[in-house]
């Protein structure tokens with residue numbers, strides 16, 4: 001199989017740069033006229049897959065919204081992953097995992113080993129137990145041609161407290177993480193498999209950060225849409241780097257009509273072109 005980076009580059013070339021989040025918020029279920037039950041969750045999530053997955057390169061289910069229904073919700077998540085891949089989308093499972101190494105291996109097996117019912121093309125991970133704690137995820141991703149999106153500069157306003165802090169050598173913590181990604185992706189063509197989450201909401205006046213973001217891997221940029229960032233922000237912050245503009249509620253509020261979801265995905269794609 002081709003590496004995740006190569007598959008993602010091909011998917012973006014074919015379908016544009018929208019990452020569609022499938023986040024079944026209780027309020028969205030209500031807006032769609034569905035009950036806040038496992039049946040409502042399943043109808044919502046699979047309708048969203050039908051309307052979005054054939055048209056975007058990446059589907060990003062947020063695990064928390066499924067886990068809140070316990071094992072029955074996780075079963076729906078398994079169906080979302082399978083149906084999205086069936087429709088030709090890559091799946092980034094947003095689980096933001098990170099733990100001591102031995103536990104990280106179990107998480108990696110759960111989400112990246114193709115024999116697992118939750119196996120995805122990529123997942124989000126947190127490096128804030130130290131980048132080295134991600135080694136089991138990195139090794140497992142390499143083994144199975146999967147990818148990782150490592151939290152770098154997150155879209156929430158609280159992130160800078162940790163991510164902008166400077167290390168003993170005077171480097172910004174987030175930039176240390178981007179440096180590790182640069183090493184992991186060195187020599188990969190057309191694109192490395194190790195990406196970063198960088199919010200489209202980050203404050204940026206100029207282009208001085210582009211060198212830090214240039215680690216030969218994909219950027220997952222949440223904060224686009226409902227959190228306030230626009231297509232112009234994506235262009236201004238990321239320039240020509242390979243970026244997936246990630247939006248969940250911004251697309252899902254177009255439902256429950258399948259054709260309206262499709263139209264929203266295509267219009268968002270065109271706005272980013």
Ligand SMILES: O=c1ccn([C@@H]2O[C@H](COP(=O)(O)O)[C@@H](O)[C@H]2O)c(=O)[nH]1
Nearest residue numbers: 062154155156199222226227247248249
């Ligand atoms: O820095 C981050 C990392 C992840 N997220 C996730 O993205 C979506 C955003 O949803 P919207 O409805 O488009 O606001 C959600 O799943 C977050 O957990 C993020 O927002 N910021």
